[in-house]
Amino acid sequence: MSVVLPLQGRTALITGVSRRRGIGFAVATKLAGLGANIAIHHFQPHDVDLPWGADDLDLVRGELRAALTGGAQFTDISADLADPSTIPEVLRAARTLTGTVDILVCNQAKSGDDGSILDMTADNLTAFWATNTRASILLTAEFAQQFAPQQASERRPGERLAGNGPYAEPRGHVFWMTSGQVHGAMRGEVAYAASKAALAGVTRTVAAELLELGIVLNTVNPGPVNTGYMDPETTDRPLEELNEYVASTPFGRVGRPQDPAELIGWLASPAGSWVVGQVLTSDGGFSL
Numbered sequence: 001m002s003v004v005l006p007l008q009g010r011t012a013l014i015t016g017v018s019r020r021r022g023i024g025f026a027v028a029t030k031l032a033g034l035g036a037n038i039a040i041h042h043f044q045p046h047d048v049d050l051p052w053g054a055d056d057l058d059l060v061r062g063e064l065r066a067a068l069t070g071g072a073q074f075t076d077i078s079a080d081l082a083d084p085s086t087i088p089e090v091l092r093a094a095r096t097l098t099g100t101v102d103i104l105v106c107n108q109a110k111s112g113d114d115g116s117i118l119d120m121t122a123d124n125l126t127a128f129w130a131t132n133t134r135a136s137i138l139l140t141a142e143f144a145q146q147f148a149p150q151q152a153s154e155r156r157p158g159e160r161l162a163g164n165g166p167y168a169e170p171r172g173h174v175f176w177m178t179s180g181q182v183h184g185a186m187r188g189e190v191a192y193a194a195s196k197a198a199l200a201g202v203t204r205t206v207a208a209e210l211l212e213l214g215i216v217l218n219t220v221n222p223g224p225v226n227t228g229y230m231d232p233e234t235t236d237r238p239l240e241e242l243n244e245y246v247a248s249t250p251f252g253r254v255g256r257p258q259d260p261a262e263l264i265g266w267l268a269s270p271a272g273s274w275v276v277g278q279v280l281t282s283d284g285g286f287s288l
Contacts, residue, residue, distance in 0.1 A: 005069060007034040010035070010037065011037040011039065011097050011101050012101070012105065013039045013041065013090070013104050013143075014038070014107055015041040015105065015107050016108035017076075018039065021055070025064070025257065032074075033271065034268075035069050037097045038072065039093065039097055039166070040060075040075075040077075043078060045080075049080060050111070052228035061076060071258060077089070087142055102145060106136035106160050106175065106176050109131065114189045114192050116188050116190060129194075132199070133195045140176075140206065141172050144172075149164055162171055163213045170216045171213065172213075172214065172215040173218070174215060174216070174217040175267070177220055178279060180221055180283065181193040184287075203277060203279050207277030211277070216267075216273055222255055223287065225259065226255070230254060249286060253284075259284070260282050
């Protein structure tokens with residue numbers, strides 16, 4: 001029996017893939033299983049000082065290579081995406097696999113060192129903005145350049161994009177990651193929530209522009225997902241009240257990294273490509 005690989009021949013770049021417990025790793029594994037060539041970005045220094053710590057990058061690479069199907073290829077690159085000068089190099093490294101990148105998953109995120117409104121400083125807000133928001137927008141802009149018509153360089157700033165549509169199918173997919181800030185308060189995470197809210201807020205605007213080039217953008221809110229920060233030995237928050245609440249929910253658990261990965265895998269395939277410009281919550285009903 002032949003195996004259906006809907007992403008065979010496509011190349012996916014997933015940022016923020018440095019831990020096997022993370023959402024980025026789960027997404028990369030899922031897309032690999034669907035046949036995609038996989039390029040991952042990581043920045044391990046971010047993880048070192050966090051309670052859950054850093055992972056072994058050799059094991060990350062090895063498990064992702066083992067997940068490849070259909071003769072797909074793999075590469076990885078380390079970069080601090082808070083530095084905008086690194087973004088073109090990350091895309092260039094991903095394009096070395098096949099000459100293009102077809103799927104971009106902006107999963108990188110700064111977490112930790114946040115605070116309440118009384119703790120906010122300009123430096124604190126800027127740090128979260130640079131990694132979570134600015135980097136995602138600049139990665140998307142760099143990704144979109146490869147699909148822009150040659151005459152696009154003659155546009156005036158802000159002038160409507162003119163592509164070569166209509167398109168028989170999407171030419172590319174972009175995914176941003178937001179959080180649950182629209183569904184409830186995120187106390188003590190003002191800078192993080194602000195940086196993620198900006199992505200959700202501008203999704204429709206950027207999606208409309210990318211659609212002119214045949215690129216589909218969607219933003220995913222994975223809800224509460226345990227990537228290690230809800231484990232007693234690596235948590236950065238009190239768990240007793242949270243565990244009691246989770247036990248009372250219909251499914252009795254928070255999300256697993258594989259949950260949003262399944263959604264992204266479907267959206268990146270032909271079957272899910274009619275979903276465009278949406279902020280999609282995949283949280284098992286937590287927001288209800």
